[in-house]
Amino acid sequence: MGSLIKVWDIPGGVHPPENKAQSLQLPLGKAPLPPNLTLPLNQHIGKPAKPVVAVGERVLGGQLVAEAEGVFSARVHAPSSGTISAIEDRLIPHPSGYTAPCVVIDLDGKDEWVPLERCEDLSSLSKSDILDKIRAAGIAGLGGAGFPTSVKLNPRADHKIHTLILNGTECEPYITADDILMQTKAEEIIAGSQLLAKLLDFPEKVLIGVEDNKPEAIAALEKAAEGKEIRVVSFPTKYPSGGEKQLIQILTGEEVPSGQIPASIGVVCQNVGTTVAAYRAVRHGEPLVSRITTLVGEALETQRNVEVLLGTPIEFLLEEHGFNAKKASRLVMGGPMMGFALPEPSVPVIKTTNCILAPTKKELPPPQPAQACIRCGLCAEACPASLLPQQLFWYAQSEDFEKLEAHNLFDCIECGACSYVCPSHIPLVQYYRASKGAIRLQQQEKEKSDRARRRFEFRQERIAKEEAEKAAKREARKKAAEEAKRKLAEQEKGGAPHKPADPVADALAKAQAKQKSPEAQRAKLERSLEAAKSSLERARQPLEPSEPGAEVTDEQREKQKARIKQAELKVQEAENKLQQLTQDAQAPESKPEPETKAKPESKAKGEDPVAAAIAKAQAKVNMSPEDKLRSSLESLYKRLSKAEEKAAAAREAGDDKADALQQGVEKLKQKIADTQNELEALTPSTVAEPSSASRHTEDVATQAIERAKAKAAAMETMSAEDKLRAQIESVKARLEKSRERLAKAEAEENENVDAFRAGVTKLEDKLHQLTEDR
Amino acid sequence: MLDLIVQNPIASALIALGGLALVFGAVLGFAAVRFRLEEDPVIQQIDDLLPQTQCGQCGYPGCRPYAQAIANGDAINKCPPGGQATINSLADLLDVEAPTLDAEHGEESDVKKVAYIREDECIGCTKCIQACPVDAIIGAAKQMHTVIVDECTGCDLCVEPCPVDCIDMVPVETGLNEWKWDKPAPIEERPLNIIASDRGTTGEAA
Numbered sequence: 001m002g003s004l005i006k007v008w009d010i011p012g013g014v015h016p017p018e019n020k021a022q023s024l025q026l027p028l029g030k031a032p033l034p035p036n037l038t039l040p041l042n043q044h045i046g047k048p049a050k051p052v053v054a055v056g057e058r059v060l061g062g063q064l065v066a067e068a069e070g071v072f073s074a075r076v077h078a079p080s081s082g083t084i085s086a087i088e089d090r091l092i093p094h095p096s097g098y099t100a101p102c103v104v105i106d107l108d109g110k111d112e113w114v115p116l117e118r119c120e121d122l123s124s125l126s127k128s129d130i131l132d133k134i135r136a137a138g139i140a141g142l143g144g145a146g147f148p149t150s151v152k153l154n155p156r157a158d159h160k161i162h163t164l165i166l167n168g169t170e171c172e173p174y175i176t177a178d179d180i181l182m183q184t185k186a187e188e189i190i191a192g193s194q195l196l197a198k199l200l201d202f203p204e205k206v207l208i209g210v211e212d213n214k215p216e217a218i219a220a221l222e223k224a225a226e227g228k229e230i231r232v233v234s235f236p237t238k239y240p241s242g243g244e245k246q247l248i249q250i251l252t253g254e255e256v257p258s259g260q261i262p263a264s265i266g267v268v269c270q271n272v273g274t275t276v277a278a279y280r281a282v283r284h285g286e287p288l289v290s291r292i293t294t295l296v297g298e299a300l301e302t303q304r305n306v307e308v309l310l311g312t313p314i315e316f317l318l319e320e321h322g323f324n325a326k327k328a329s330r331l332v333m334g335g336p337m338m339g340f341a342l343p344e345p346s347v348p349v350i351k352t353t354n355c356i357l358a359p360t361k362k363e364l365p366p367p368q369p370a371q372a373c374i375r376c377g378l379c380a381e382a383c384p385a386s387l388l389p390q391q392l393f394w395y396a397q398s399e400d401f402e403k404l405e406a407h408n409l410f411d412c413i414e415c416g417a418c419s420y421v422c423p424s425h426i427p428l429v430q431y432y433r434a435s436k437g438a439i440r441l442q443q444q445e446k447e448k449s450d451r452a453r454r455r456f457e458f459r460q461e462r463i464a465k466e467e468a469e470k471a472a473k474r475e476a477r478k479k480a481a482e483e484a485k486r487k488l489a490e491q492e493k494g495g496a497p498h499k500p501a502d503p504v505a506d507a508l509a510k511a512q513a514k515q516k517s518p519e520a521q522r523a524k525l526e527r528s529l530e531a532a533k534s535s536l537e538r539a540r541q542p543l544e545p546s547e548p549g550a551e552v553t554d555e556q557r558e559k560q561k562a563r564i565k566q567a568e569l570k571v572q573e574a575e576n577k578l579q580q581l582t583q584d585a586q587a588p589e590s591k592p593e594p595e596t597k598a599k600p601e602s603k604a605k606g607e608d609p610v611a612a613a614i615a616k617a618q619a620k621v622n623m624s625p626e627d628k629l630r631s632s633l634e635s636l637y638k639r640l641s642k643a644e645e646k647a648a649a650a651r652e653a654g655d656d657k658a659d660a661l662q663q664g665v666e667k668l669k670q671k672i673a674d675t676q677n678e679l680e681a682l683t684p685s686t687v688a689e690p691s692s693a694s695r696h697t698e699d700v701a702t703q704a705i706e707r708a709k710a711k712a713a714a715m716e717t718m719s720a721e722d723k724l725r726a727q728i729e730s731v732k733a734r735l736e737k738s739r740e741r742l743a744k745a746e747a748e749e750n751e752n753v754d755a756f757r758a759g760v761t762k763l764e765d766k767l768h769q770l771t772e773d774r
Numbered sequence: 775m776l777d778l779i780v781q782n783p784i785a786s787a788l789i790a791l792g793g794l795a796l797v798f799g800a801v802l803g804f805a806a807v808r809f810r811l812e813e814d815p816v817i818q819q820i821d822d823l824l825p826q827t828q829c830g831q832c833g834y835p836g837c838r839p840y841a842q843a844i845a846n847g848d849a850i851n852k853c854p855p856g857g858q859a860t861i862n863s864l865a866d867l868l869d870v871e872a873p874t875l876d877a878e879h880g881e882e883s884d885v886k887k888v889a890y891i892r893e894d895e896c897i898g899c900t901k902c903i904q905a906c907p908v909d910a911i912i913g914a915a916k917q918m919h920t921v922i923v924d925e926c927t928g929c930d931l932c933v934e935p936c937p938v939d940c941i942d943m944v945p946v947e948t949g950l951n952e953w954k955w956d957k958p959a960p961i962e963e964r965p966l967n968i969i970a971s972d973r974g975t976t977g978e979a980a
Contacts, residue, residue, distance in 0.1 A: 096953040098950055098953060100950060370958070371961065396957075430958045431958060434954060434956060434957040437953070437955055438954060438957075440954070441952065445825075448826075449824075449825055449826035449827075450826070452828065452908045455908040455909050456828045456837075459907065459909050
């Protein structure tokens with residue numbers, strides 16, 4: 001059947017001694033249970049799995065030990081029952097000789113298993129069910145790379161798969177694991193291929209590619225595939241036909257483009273071992289916990305294929321097969337062409353361990369010393385990927401990575417054919433591998449440095465922005481300060497009232513100036529009261545001692561009586577005035593202040609000049625001392641008119657009191673004149689028109705209130721510090737003014753000196769307090 | 775027209791040449807304005823070669839300023855983090871002889887390092903955060919700080935400002951992702967014993 005299918009040839013390739021017979025002498029064996037298993041968490045390409053068991057926990061065979069981390073990852077299961085003895089870094093089978101996280105299970109030998117979820121009717125399963133089962137079983141490619149199978153079987157929607165290829169080529173010398181699998185489990189391979197075909201929407205062709213050096217395997221497969229739409233294709237043996245891309249080329253004649261995956265040309269390729277594992281996972285619910293491994297090499301007494309649990313120490317396997325360490329030149333995992341020397345025999349078998357080669361020195365001699373390249377070109381002829389190994393070698397030597405990439409270094413499959421044919425024994429593949437690693441690292445570093453550059457530039461930008469913002473703020477603050485200074489200077493210079501730099505100070509000063517008048521008034525009244533009292537006393541005095549010897553005339557007595565009465569009246573009047581004034585002065589203090597209620601922060605300060613100014617100004621509006629004076633003036637006028645009437649009546653009646661009465665009238669007139677003077681003193685400009693004057697003062701006071709309010713609102717928006725500063729400024733200004741006034745008053749020996757002095761001390765205190773606050 | 779040209783060959787040649795000169799001058803002038811480069815493109819190329827550690831060991835505040843300085847004629851051997859490899863590629867780019875690293879600016883280290891904050895000793899002063907050129911340290915005032923290892927360039931700049939000396943430069947852990955095959959030893963350095971009489975020791979191979 002296989003002969004009916006046309007096969008193509010691949011370029012290059014070599015024919016090394018096959019050495020496959022040694023391990024096929026014995027049937028497939030089964031390795032005994034080792035005392036413990038070491039399960040690396042990264043047996044596949046992609047992210048390491050994450051352990052889900054704890055040290056000391058007992059696990060059963062088939063139990064999940066580590067969960068896949070993301071899509072490009074694979075689960076790890078316990079191959080047999082036992083206790084987790086460690087989760088730690090152990091040596092792994094890797095050319096680096098590094099350690100990596102592993103789960104170690106001490107087996108109890110009972111081999112107890114978790115119940116497996118079997119599925120009798122595969123046709124009942126949907127595609128996603130099958131994929132889930134394959135993913136849950138932790139299946140990764142058993143051919144060599146260990147690519148997570150579920151990912152490969154789930155191609156992108158735009159990749160229409162027309163051909164499914166099962167890879168049973170096994171082209172590398174010595175290895176017979178797939179051969180024996182095909183011989184013994186052909187039925188499962190066929191069933192598995194049908195399963196995979198279903199996953200890929202039944203591709204037009206399902207091919208099983210086998211080299212013609214495995215006639216028994218071909219026969220078994222053909223027998224199993226009879227009557228099914230599966231072709232077993234055999235083709236001439238040549239290394240490396242088993243490479244995925246090479247096999248695709250052989251079976252379809254198509255080449256996978258550089259840098260792309262087979263699915264891009266509609267082909268999916270799976271190893272036969274992987275197919276069996278996928279089938280068993282779906283059919284029997286078995287996770288991937290064992291594989292077939294070839295144990296071969298002259299250093300072993302028994303060479304054969306064994307089914308071995310993953311995690312079995314290679315050391316243990318070698319002992320079971322009579323390993324003679326003295327005879328062995330080295331220990332290789334994989335074949336002689338692509339395998340690598342194991343760092344230690346203690347490392348475990350993993351999902352990709354298809355062969356353990358223990359050759360003698362004669363079998364696999366140590367590499368001969370390399371000599372200079374003679375440009376023979378044999379390597380180019382041998383290369384299955386049609387590369388130019390010679391050129392790549394030169395560029396790899398000089399580390400010219402750009403040229404290496406230009407010569408498609410990354411299409412190299414590292415098959416080792418070039419090294420095999422090289423007459424100078426140059427380890428060409430090693431150069432390529434080193435260069436690939438260097439380029440990969442360089443790309444990683446480039447990526448990192450680009451990120452660092454972006455972060456650095458972003459940071460620079462951010463810092464510059466912050467600086468600019470700060471500078472702008474500073475500029476604004478400076479401007480505001482200059483503006484304030486300018487206004488203050490203006491105010492100090494001209495004191496242009498319509499442009500007050502500091503409305504609060506202004507209003508306060510005005511209010512205070514106005515308030516001073518009642519104070520002065522009060523002092524004046526007190527003094528006049530004193531004067532009245534003393535004059536009363538003086539008026540009484542002459543009556544008592546009287547002039548010695550001289551008779552006190554009636555007229556004199558009358559006059560004196562009138563004088564006394566007058567003085568008494570005066571005293572009473574002064575007292576009345578004083579009382580009224582005191583009441584007036586107290587009234588605004590006891591009156592509730594609506595403005596202060598509206599501004600809680602100014603209320604809290606108690607002595608807030610704004611609130612005080614407002615209150616004072618308001619008090620001023622409500623009851624100015626002028627009004628009071630004016631009213632008293634009116635009452636004086638009334639009394640004068642009465643006294644004049646009386647005096648006129650007395651004169652008409654010829655009363656001797658008429659003179660006294662006339663005197664009283666005179667006095668009253670005098671008093672009216674005094675009061676008018678006082679009033680004049682209080683409102684010098686408006687005495688002629690009292691009504692308009694009062695309106696004017698009212699206007700001024702209202703303006704003061706308005707200004708004070710505006711200032712208070714402005715202060716609310718100001719920061720606390722700015723506010724304090726403004727306050728200090730205004731208080732300073734006021735203090736200065738008060739001092740000036742005081743000095744002037746002292747120079748003139750003004751009667752209000754005391755009041756001025758008190759004001760100055762008060763302001764000084766306040767300034768002190770404010771400075772302290774700050 | 776033709777007669778005119780034939781009759782005044784010199785004048786017409788001059789006119790033709792002058793006309794061409796004007797046309798090309800205009801085209802070139804337009805191109806100079808339209809396709810003007812804001813920055814010397816070589817600066818970007820140099821910056822791409824520098825390691826972007828932003829460590830300032832070259833004496834410039836970051837890699838780009840140094841790239842600008844190189845473009846303006848500064849020496850190319852002032853970058854210890856890049857080492858000889860960077861010097862070589864810079865020399866390639868600029869077509870000059872590759873000098874060795876200027877020891878004045880520091881020594882090349884084979885081991886890549888990253889900063890590590892001993893977190894229980896950190897007092898949360900944010901000094902290292904301010905020093906980090908790539909914002910690779912996170913933390914807040916009076917809170918513990920820590921280094922984002924993936925973003926740390928190993929520039930060293932955070933070590934100096936730390937008042938409690940709780941920052942160490944530790945070698946980067948290299949795992950399987952960073953591993954690569956070694957390059958084989960150069961052929962010339964291998965001991966050669968290819969003459970038959972030399973083969974005594976490796977007789978079995980023969």
